[in-house]
Amino acid sequence: xxxxxxxxxxxxxxxxxxxxxxxxxxxxxxxxxxxxxxxxxxxxxxxxxxxxxxxxxxxxxxxxxxxxxxxxxxxxxxxxxxxxxxxxxxxxxxxxxxxxxxxxxxxxxxxxxxxxxxxxxxxxxxxxxxxxxxxxxxxxxxxxxxxxxxxxxxxxxxxxxxxxxxxxxxxxxxxxxxxxxxxxxxxxxxxxxxxxxxxxxxxxxxxxxxxxxxxxxxxxxxxxxxxxxxxxxxxxxxxxxxxxxxxxxxxxxxxxxxxxxxxxxxxxxxxxxxxxxxxxxxxxxxxxxxxxxxxxxxxxxxxxxxxxxxxxxxxxxxxxxxxxxxxxxxxxxxxxxxxxxxxxxxxxxxxxxxxxxxxxxxxxxxxxxxxxxxxxxxxxxxxxxxxxxxxxxxxxxxxxxxx
Ligand code: ASP
Ligand code: MG
Numbered sequence: 001x002x003x004x005x006x007x008x009x010x011x012x013x014x015x016x017x018x019x020x021x022x023x024x025x026x027x028x029x030x031x032x033x034x035x036x037x038x039x040x041x042x043x044x045x046x047x048x049x050x051x052x053x054x055x056x057x058x059x060x061x062x063x064x065x066x067x068x069x070x071x072x073x074x075x076x077x078x079x080x081x082x083x084x085x086x087x088x089x090x091x092x093x094x095x096x097x098x099x100x101x102x103x104x105x106x107x108x109x110x111x112x113x114x115x116x117x118x119x120x121x122x123x124x125x126x127x128x129x130x131x132x133x134x135x136x137x138x139x140x141x142x143x144x145x146x147x148x149x150x151x152x153x154x155x156x157x158x159x160x161x162x163x164x165x166x167x168x169x170x171x172x173x174x175x176x177x178x179x180x181x182x183x184x185x186x187x188x189x190x191x192x193x194x195x196x197x198x199x200x201x202x203x204x205x206x207x208x209x210x211x212x213x214x215x216x217x218x219x220x221x222x223x224x225x226x227x228x229x230x231x232x233x234x235x236x237x238x239x240x241x242x243x244x245x246x247x248x249x250x251x252x253x254x255x256x257x258x259x260x261x262x263x264x265x266x267x268x269x270x271x272x273x274x275x276x277x278x279x280x281x282x283x284x285x286x287x288x289x290x291x292x293x294x295x296x297x298x299x300x301x302x303x304x305x306x307x308x309x310x311x312x313x314x315x316x317x318x319x320x321x322x323x324x325x326x327x328x329x330x331x332x333x334x335x336x337x338x339x340x341x342x343x344x345x346x347x348x349x350x351x352x353x354x355x356x357x358x359x360x361x362x363x364x365x366x367x368x369x370x371x372x373x374x375x376x377x378x379x380x381x382x383x384x385x386x387x388x389x390x391x392x393x394x395x396x397x398x399x400x401x402x403x
Pocket of ligand 1 (some may be wrong): 046053140141155156157158
């Protein structure tokens, strides 16, 4: 007679949930409770507290533009500390657990150091250990390239580890635990009256993540979309609310017509590059350096091609080196790092001329100085001087985000 296979659940715990040994022990207790319910548990952990930032600072004090390969070797240690300690803590609770690095877990990536993309997951060792009724702890944020090099997945990359593993294991659920109970209509630290969002579509969440929201990583959302996995974003201790990230339905045509957004988010680490000539050469250099672009526009051909490109610096530890190479191209390169972006996300938002005009007018009426606006069907992105970013976030939230 066929036995019913136990369901698999993937739980990911963020850096603040394992920031010290007390918190790590309570995570171990939660994991133990889930395992005792008769479910197979795979736990993905982030580095403890601010470990990743500290390791980065250590590297920067040795070199202003540390080589990405060596940085990956260093940063991947943060998650390994958490995984080993959590496995030990579970052992103390009488739960049989084993920890694996990203490469041991079969997470195969491309060869782009700092910001690698997962290409394939072969979780054979995890499956074997689950069969033995062990809890498997996986170091998030890291994998191995086809050249057998250790890579990291970009800031917030443990989310991606969790979702990609959930997909590969056919998990019943992917739960992402952190210090917040899900996604809000804006960062509550900046916008005190931001409201909790019980549900968001993959499209909306991905757009938010790409424009600066840190609650969930953008690559994680695209994995969830591909595998049709629902992500549950929950709080480790405290609230029982959650945000579910789900396949989206059709955009609501009535809401799309109105002055309405789901959420507003901001990025301060954006860079805008402009060159009036040799745009194609600049683009191929950016490609060689493995720079992911948020937005780009190439106009014209040959020497006369102009380029406008936007990128986010977070996963470019050696950006000064790339910028120096761009300047060496001998073009009239302008590199603007003085502005940040504030983006409203909502279906139909950016394709409505009336909304665009009203948003522009509202920001100016609030005494702010937007320098550009970029619209797509799902979002409306405004650029402002850095000191105005928070005020603009509040202004756009009060204009566009109604409960
Ligand atoms: N530890 C890494 C970071 O701080 C990855 C993660 O937490 O998801 O970005
Ligand atoms: Mg995170």
